[in-house]
Amino acid sequence: xxxxxxxxxxxxxxxxxxxxxxxxxxxxxxxxxxxxxxxxxxxxxxxxxxxxxxxxxxxxxxxxxxxxxxxxxxxxxxxxxxxxxxxxxxxxxxxxxxxxxxxxxxxxxxxxxxxxxxxxxxxxxxxxxxxxxxxxxxxxxxxxxxxxxxxxxxxxxxxxxxxxxxxxxxxxxxxxxxxxxxxxxxxxxxxxxxxxxxxxxxxxxxxxxxxxxxxxxxxxxxxxxxxxxxxxxxxxxxxxxxxxxxxxxxxxxxx
Amino acid sequence: xxxxxxxxxxxxxxxxxxxxxxxxxxxxxxxxxxxxxxxxxxxxxxxxxxxxxxxxxxxxxxxxxxxxxxxxxxxxxxxxxxxxxxxxxxxxxxxxxxxxxxxxxxxxxxxxxxxxxxxxxxxxxxxxxxxxxxxxxxxxxxxxxxxxxxxxxxxxxxxxxxxxxxxxxxxxxxxxxxxxxxxxxxxxxxxxxxxxxxxxxxxxxxxxxxxxxxxxxxxxxxxxxxxxxxxxxxxxxxxxxxxxxxxxxxxxxxxxxxxxxxxxxxxxxxxxxxxxxxxxxxxxxxxxxxxxxxxxxxxxxxxx
Numbered sequence: 001x002x003x004x005x006x007x008x009x010x011x012x013x014x015x016x017x018x019x020x021x022x023x024x025x026x027x028x029x030x031x032x033x034x035x036x037x038x039x040x041x042x043x044x045x046x047x048x049x050x051x052x053x054x055x056x057x058x059x060x061x062x063x064x065x066x067x068x069x070x071x072x073x074x075x076x077x078x079x080x081x082x083x084x085x086x087x088x089x090x091x092x093x094x095x096x097x098x099x100x101x102x103x104x105x106x107x108x109x110x111x112x113x114x115x116x117x118x119x120x121x122x123x124x125x126x127x128x129x130x131x132x133x134x135x136x137x138x139x140x141x142x143x144x145x146x147x148x149x150x151x152x153x154x155x156x157x158x159x160x161x162x163x164x165x166x167x168x169x170x171x172x173x174x175x176x177x178x179x180x181x182x183x184x185x186x187x188x189x190x191x192x193x194x195x196x197x198x199x200x201x202x203x204x205x206x207x208x209x210x211x212x213x214x215x216x217x218x219x220x221x222x223x224x225x226x227x228x229x230x231x232x233x234x235x236x237x238x239x240x241x242x243x244x245x246x247x248x249x250x251x252x253x254x255x
Numbered sequence: 256x257x258x259x260x261x262x263x264x265x266x267x268x269x270x271x272x273x274x275x276x277x278x279x280x281x282x283x284x285x286x287x288x289x290x291x292x293x294x295x296x297x298x299x300x301x302x303x304x305x306x307x308x309x310x311x312x313x314x315x316x317x318x319x320x321x322x323x324x325x326x327x328x329x330x331x332x333x334x335x336x337x338x339x340x341x342x343x344x345x346x347x348x349x350x351x352x353x354x355x356x357x358x359x360x361x362x363x364x365x366x367x368x369x370x371x372x373x374x375x376x377x378x379x380x381x382x383x384x385x386x387x388x389x390x391x392x393x394x395x396x397x398x399x400x401x402x403x404x405x406x407x408x409x410x411x412x413x414x415x416x417x418x419x420x421x422x423x424x425x426x427x428x429x430x431x432x433x434x435x436x437x438x439x440x441x442x443x444x445x446x447x448x449x450x451x452x453x454x455x456x457x458x459x460x461x462x463x464x465x466x467x468x469x470x471x472x473x474x475x476x477x478x479x480x481x482x483x484x485x486x487x488x489x490x491x492x493x494x495x496x497x498x499x500x501x502x503x504x505x506x507x508x509x510x511x512x513x514x515x516x517x518x519x520x521x522x523x524x525x526x527x528x529x530x531x532x533x534x535x536x537x538x539x540x541x542x543x544x545x546x547x548x549x550x551x552x553x554x555x556x557x558x559x
Contacts, residue, residue, distance in 0.1 A: 118379035125339050125373040126393045126440070127365050 013213065017131065018205040021139050024132040034137035042103050042138070043145030047152070049098050054153030057090055058082055058160030066169050075169070079176040080183030082161035083154075087188045091154040093240050096199035099146055100232040104207035107138055108228035111211025112221035120212065130212070139204035146200040147193050154192070191247045198239055203232045290353040291316050292448050292480035293338055298347035300333060300529075307333050309529040310347065315482060317447075318520055320474045322491055323484045324551065325526035331484040332376070334526075335450045338482070339373060340364035351448070372441030372449040376456060378433035380425040380440070386412070387421045390440045411439040415469060431462035438469055449473060449481040455490055467493040468509060474520060475499040476507070488552055495521045495537035525551070 061082045069075045111134060114120050120130050158180060165171040210228040214220045291314040300308045308330045315321045323331050336342045337349055340356055348357050351367050359367065380389050388395070390411055394404045412418045415435040425433060434454055441449060451470060455463035467490055473479040475498050483494060496512045498519050512519055523540050525533035525548060533540060533548055541552065 113382075117377065117382075118375045119381055121336070121339075121341055122373070122375055122379040122381070124341060125368055125371070125375075126396070127368045128392075128396055129361065129365070 010209070014205050014209045017135065017209045017212070018139070018201065020131050021136045021205070021208075024129065025136050025140065031133055031137050034133065035140050038137045038141035039145055041106075042099070042141045043149060046099050046102055046145075046149055049102060050095055050149045050153045051156050053094050053098055054086075054091065054156035055160040057094060058086055058157030058162075059164045060160075061085055061090070061157075062161040062164035063168070066165060066171070070169075075171060076175045077179050077183075078165050078169075078171060079158075079161065079179035082165075083158050083180040084183045084188065086157040086161075087154050087184060087192055089240070089244075091150050091157060092192050092195040092199065093236065095146065095150040095153045096196065096203070096236045096240075097233055099142075099149065100199075100203050100236060101229055103142065104203050104228045104232045105225045107204075107207035108211040108214075108225045109221055111208060112214035112224040113218075115212060115214045116217050116221060135204075135208045135212075138208060139201070142200040142204040143197055146203070147196040150192055150196045187247075187251050191244075191251070194247065195240060195243050198243055199236050202235050202239060206232050206235070291350070292319070292352060293482065294348075294350040295334075295337075296348040296350075298337065298344045298349060300330075300337065300342065300344045307529050308337075308344070311526075311529065311531065312347075313524055313531065313534065315448075315480050317480055318474070318478050320470065320481045320483055320494060320521040322494060322521060322523045323482060323526060324486060324491065324523060325532075326486060326551070329526040330529045331486075331526055332452050335373070335452050335482060335484060338450065339368060339371060369444070370446055370448055372444075372446035374434070374437050374441045374449070374451045374454050376453050377430075378425075378437035380428075380433055380436055382425055384425075385421075386417070386423050386425070386428070386436050389425065389436060390443060392440060393443050407443060408439075411443050412436075414442065414472075415439045416465075431458050431465070434458065434462075434466060435469070438466070442473075445477075447479055449479050451481065451483045451485075453484055453486070455485060455487055460489070463487070463490065464493060468499070470494060471497060471509065472499045472507060476501070486551075488554075491523060491537060491540075495519055495523070 062078055065081050066075055066078050069078055069081070111120070114123075114134075123130050123133065162173070162176050165176050166173050207228045210224040210231070214224045216223070293315040295311050295313050298308055298311045299306075311330070311334070313321070323334060325331050333342065337344055338351060338356075340359055340361075344357065348355055350356065352370060354367065356364065356367055380386075381392065384392070387405075387408055390408045391404045394407060399407075408421070409418060412421055415438050417432060417435050417439065420428060420432060420436070425436070428436065438451075438454070449470075451466075454466045454470075458466065470481060470483055471494060473481060483490070485491070496519065497509050498512065499507055499509055502508045521537075522535065523533070523537055524531055525540070527547060532545065533543055540548065543549070
């Protein structure tokens with residue numbers, strides 16, 4: 001099998017898995033406790049890294065752009081630049097990448113080791129559908145928590161920008177915040193939601209599919225984990241471009 | 256009389272068709288017994304161009320234990336996975352309790368799997384769940400009330416003699432204990448078909464013997480049909496030459512077949528390269544002139 005065919009096959013498998021998970025979501029018995037515990041693991045568990053990356057990204061944005069803006073006498077606009085860059089791009093993408101690194105690897109490794117130790121077979125033998133019990137709760141947890149995490153990351157990022165602008169460069173707090181409010185639109189927030197929801201689906205389905213299709217013992221688990229992180233990270237960045245372009249067309253944003 | 260024995264006695268009296276029949280008469284007196292528990296008809300399966308099963312046909316009758324022998328890669332575990340519908344055959348038909356499961360969807364298979372208990376090679380316990388939750392898994396999925404679950408879990412753990420381990424996590428258990436918890440989990444809900452996938456592989460002889468005794472108890476006292484996949488000849492010896500009875504004191508005892516005329520309800524199938532090389536009783540297995548079989552029994556003559 002050549003590379004293109006294998007990739008195509010994997011896309012098909014992943015899409016089928018996503019469809020199956022979505023269809024089985026509403027069938028009884030529903031696994032609400034699993035969803036809640038996955039939200040805890042994925043959402044609350046990722047909070048620290050999201051806070052740290054958000055804060056320092058906002059900070060470094062202000063650090064890099066303030067001198068340039070000042071050159072044009074536009075240092076008042078620092079808040080606008082930080083907020084727009086974060087909410088439109090960096091917040092969703094960086095949160096997506098961080099969660100991909102943390103969660104996609106964990107999901108692929110967990111499901112992969114369950115496959116190689118026959119726990120998935122045992123689950124099926126005991127009359128449980130692994131897609132419903134394992135895939136659907138993770139997918140739902142990701143779709144719910146990733147947008148929220150991104151929102152937090154955006155807020156903390158603006159805080160980081162504010163800290164650097166006011167404390168380091170001595171910009172007035174009021175002018176920073178005014179520029180933030182002026183620069184942000186609701187479309188930006190919605191765009192962020194669209195992106196992060198798409199990223200959540202990418203992370204969830206690919207990680208679960210890689211995990212469940214693990215072959216070849218413990219070595220295979222390692223392979224699945226690596227491949228889950230690499231694939232989701234690349235796809236997030238590629239998808240980000242196309243979603244941005246799509247949003248520009250749909251919302252009629254200035255190019 | 257010990258409390259547990261009273262309970263076992265009671266369970267036997269309650270269970271429909273669970274009477275400890277004399278194995279010799281177990282197959283002649285019941286019409287529905289004509290339908291085999293498991294039937295394979297010309298089942299063929301290959302992965303890519305490697306043939307795993309080649310027109311395999313056999314039946315497991317009600318109450319019978321079928322030992323599937325064979326070297327590694329002979330298609331033993333695959334056979335079990337086919338029965339559970341974890342794999343689908345390329346051609347041929349598979350019946351469970353007279354029901355053709357060959358074309359069953361995953362949802363339809365879920366219904367069939369409720370009738371089957373499966374013991375996996377290494378136990379395949381859920382690492383994230385305690386012994387209690389592992390054994391209770393099927394009941395929890397079915398939404399059985401917690402008091403009933405606890406009762407059933409304790410009963411099953413007593414059956415495998417592991418009630419002390421109820422709150423342990425799987426990683427705290429030894430290999431033999433994991434296997435026994437796996438058996439307890441498989442037996443919850445009283446399945447009439449139980450499959451063992453090399454349950455004694457890698458265990459010390461006394462523990463392996465305990466596992467075999469559990470299989471014998473199921474066969475002779477619980478009227479369970481089973482498939483016992485193994486490659487160890489001492490398992491075959493135990494399963495074909497001993498039977499479990501409840502003696503006058505109400506205790507379970509294992510008796511040797513010896514020279515008495517007594518039909519232990521167990522047959523042997525030897526698989527090789529996805530085909531049946533031998534099918535019959537252990538006596539005829541030992542008398543078989545085939546060099547591969549003789550090599551397998553006596554552990555010499557590496558196959559070429």
